[in-house]
Amino acid sequence: MKKLLLTLVVSLGFVLTSLAQKTVSGKVTDANGAPLSNVSVVVKGTTVGTATGSDGSYTINVPANGKTLTFSSLGFDSQDVTIGNRTNVMATLAPAGSKELETVVVTGINRVQKSKFAGAATKIDQKDLEDKPVGSFDQILQGRAPGLISLTGSGAPGTAANVIIRGTTSIEGSSDPLYVVDGIPVEAGVFQGLNPNDFASVDVLRDAASTALYGARASSGVIVITTKRGQAGKLKVSYSGQMGVKSRPDFAFRPMTTSELLKAQEDYGRIVGATASTTVLPGWYYSPENPRYQALSPADQLLADATLDSISKINTNWYDEIFRDGTFSNHQISLSGGTGKTRFYSSLSKYDEQGVTLRTDMERISLRNNLDFSDDKFTLALSSNIGYTKRNFQQSTTTNNLGNPFLVGAVNVPYVKVRNADGSYAVGDPRESKYSAVNTLE
Known part of the structure; x- marks a missing residue:
């Protein structure tokens, strides 16, 4: 009888012990779903713990007072997960510093x-x-x-x-x-x-x-x-690209055409009765209504008519010549990843932009490398950036500068041609403004 009672007591003790703890299993992955090995799994508030295997799985005996599992690994943010009534607890760790x-x-x-x-x-x-x-x-x-x-x-x-x-x-x-x-x-x-x-x-x-x-x-x-810095986990490769168009300025006014400007010059000369020079007011200088014209010989009158006719055939819109629709393109490829101790981020980008005025553009090539290493005793962070930039631009430090395309387009007259017959830029025209548009075009 005594022997039987002892056996019952011992058996009851084993039952109570088994009821005081439960076995919890699960798997730990990174943000991409890849399994994480050697992740520390600890019952919070106790010394009970284990580590995940190569496939990210784990099994741990949780005591009765265990409510939460703490998952931690070098290179990742720690995470606390409440156990509750579950026997299978999954966890996903985010790279360190992501938040x-x-x-x-x-x-x-x-x-x-x-x-x-x-x-x-x-x-x-x-x-x-x-x-x-x-x-x-x-x-x-x-x-x-x-x-x-x-x-x-x-x-x-x-x-x-x-x-x-x-x-x-x-x-x-x-x-x-x-x-x-x-x-x-x-x-x-x-x-x-x-x-x-x-x-x-x-x-x-x-x-x-x-x-x-x-x-x-x-x-x-x-x-x-x-x-940006690299994050531990699988190699991440990303590409981004952009291409677009930038519209030329939409001016609130329309420049006068050659016929309109010559007519305005003739009206002005008729009112003031001035004897204008050929470079300033050709519309009046060569006009048959100009008293000077009446004093010319028939041959000189024919020459004046031919000159005025040749001027009238030129109709240059300098804003159309100077401004254009700009374009841009931006391409980048980056790689990042690493282990718990060593992480890297590398990127290569190329940016091209064509401005809305002639001879304004930019090309940029940039290479960045960031490397981080850390363990329990040592931390190292290296950063490097190699950049190449080429820019063409109009030198215009003031509003009345010769390189200001807005000023040049406004003050140049429409009866000055842009190019010669051979395709070269026309220079030296006495009717040209001191703010020569060719300076902007060439």
């Missing part, structure tokens, strides 16, 4: 959680930067942050914009902000050789507290740019 840029403000030197950041800063998301067909990144900042003004100046392909964050703080000094790319201060002109699609985020620091890290250089604000 970090959304919740922090990058100052160029450190990263501060938004909830703990006391300064005035605006974050521009990656989606607002991608696939924007511009020759220089600073051209797309307009409207992206409160108080930020971005003026594109001449509008020529690749022209750096004039960016103002905190207003004009100096009468003679510069109001340009300080640009910081991956912790390195750069000049605005550098953006001609950088591909905006390589940027992961942009932080605009506006007040003194935010810019104190950079001293006097940041008196007009700071724009901090963080480029």
